[in-house]
Amino acid sequence: MSDKSxxxxxxxxxxxxxxxxFLKFCGMMAATLALPTRYVETIANALASAGARLPxxxxxxxxxxxxxxxxxxxxxxxxxxxSNLTDPGVTDLLLDFxxxxxxxxxxxxxxxxxxxxxxxxxxxxxGQYICVIEGSIPTAQNGAFCTIHGHTALSIARQVTxxxxxxxxxxxxxxxxxxxxxxxxxxxAVGVKQAVPGVQNLINLPGCPSNVVNLxxxxxxxxxxxxxPDLDSERxxxxxxxxxxxxxxxxxxxxxxxxxxxxWGDDAHRQGWCLFKMGCKGPVTRTNCxxxxxxxxxxxxxxxxxxxxxxxxxxxxxxxTPIYKSLxxxx
Ligand code: SF4
Ligand code: F3S
Numbered sequence: 001m002s003d004k005s006x007x008x009x010x011x012x013x014x015x016x017x018x019x020x021x022f023l024k025f026c027g028m029m030a031a032t033l034a035l036p037t038r039y040v041e042t043i044a045n046a047l048a049s050a051g052a053r054l055p056x057x058x059x060x061x062x063x064x065x066x067x068x069x070x071x072x073x074x075x076x077x078x079x080x081x082x083s084n085l086t087d088p089g090v091t092d093l094l095l096d097f098x099x100x101x102x103x104x105x106x107x108x109x110x111x112x113x114x115x116x117x118x119x120x121x122x123x124x125x126x127g128q129y130i131c132v133i134e135g136s137i138p139t140a141q142n143g144a145f146c147t148i149h150g151h152t153a154l155s156i157a158r159q160v161t162x163x164x165x166x167x168x169x170x171x172x173x174x175x176x177x178x179x180x181x182x183x184x185x186x187x188x189a190v191g192v193k194q195a196v197p198g199v200q201n202l203i204n205l206p207g208c209p210s211n212v213v214n215l216x217x218x219x220x221x222x223x224x225x226x227x228x229p230d231l232d233s234e235r236x237x238x239x240x241x242x243x244x245x246x247x248x249x250x251x252x253x254x255x256x257x258x259x260x261x262x263x264w265g266d267d268a269h270r271q272g273w274c275l276f277k278m279g280c281k282g283p284v285t286r287t288n289c290x291x292x293x294x295x296x297x298x299x300x301x302x303x304x305x306x307x308x309x310x311x312x313x314x315x316x317x318x319x320x321t322p323i324y325k326s327l328x329x330x331x
Pocket of ligand 2 (some may be wrong): 207208214245285289300301302307308309310311312
């Protein structure tokens with residue numbers, strides 16, 4: 001954890017991060033945010049001089065903890081081949097530098113002490129903190145299906161978002177209810193936008209789980225420009241959700257040439273042809289998996305040989321299943 005008086009630049013220096021690696025990280029952020037390269041220096045200057053830590057209150061409701069897992073494993077390096085688990089990268093250090101004041105899954109306090117931590121963080125940073133919500137919010141029976149220390153997720157979400165500077169709905173469950181909201185949806189689970197109508201400064205980062213690179217890029221954008229990135233009509237950042245995966249997929253030339261995998265393990269599969277006929281939902285899924293990738297930028301589902309199941313698309317559990325059923329040809 002950092003000394004609160006130091007800048008992020010000083011914090012990086014103290015952790016042995018070179019200027020070169022820092023600039024590589026800023027370059028990666030500019031590329032993720034689809035900003036011209038001239039913004040690398042703008043991001044570097046803003047991050048290096050960032051001093052006051054950005055308080056974050058992380059709420060976890062009806063979920064599988066996948067987004068927390070993605071967050072805790074954040075370690076994208078500029079050179080994935082040099083990555084190792086004991087060498088903290090700039091992403092780790094940035095997340096460490098930010099002030100995660102409340103996160104039920106990873107914080108030390110429990111029970112009444114955890115409740116106090118939440119109340120204290122909300123009071124101390126009212127109007128300044130970022131609220132991150134992971135998981136869906138059940139609304140049946142006044143939200144009784146998910147309660148924490150006697151309070152429903154519904155009431156906690158409404159209270160905490162009301163005093164937040166911005167709210168991030170992280171992952172598909174927080175976006176539209178996700179798996180818990182799939183038919184028959186016995187708990188009447190919904191995402192943040194429906195559970196807290198009119199929530200201020202909401203930003204949705206769907207994905208199952210959401211890619212931590214997009215969370216970090218959004219925070220970097222916010223620290224640099226003091227505002228949220230441009231959003232689409234679903235309040236998703238355009239830099240990440242502005243186009244469907246299909247358009248920039250490395251297998252797209254095979255799609256255009258009608259070169260399709262017909263069976264798992266066939267010659268076409270071994271040659272990396274298009275997975276459309278194996279049920280790939282890339283043509284209807286808006287996100288940037290193929291650009292930011294996963295596992296320290298190593299790979300992504302289609303590169304690994306499996307179709308996209310559409311985990312960042314709306315209602316994908318109901319609308320895009322069965323997983324291996326192909327989309328209609330005209331899509
Ligand atoms: Fe890539 Fe899937 Fe589109 Fe084929 S259908 S080009 S594998 S995204
Ligand atoms: Fe999800 Fe498709 Fe990306 S399955 S992880 S949106 S490639």
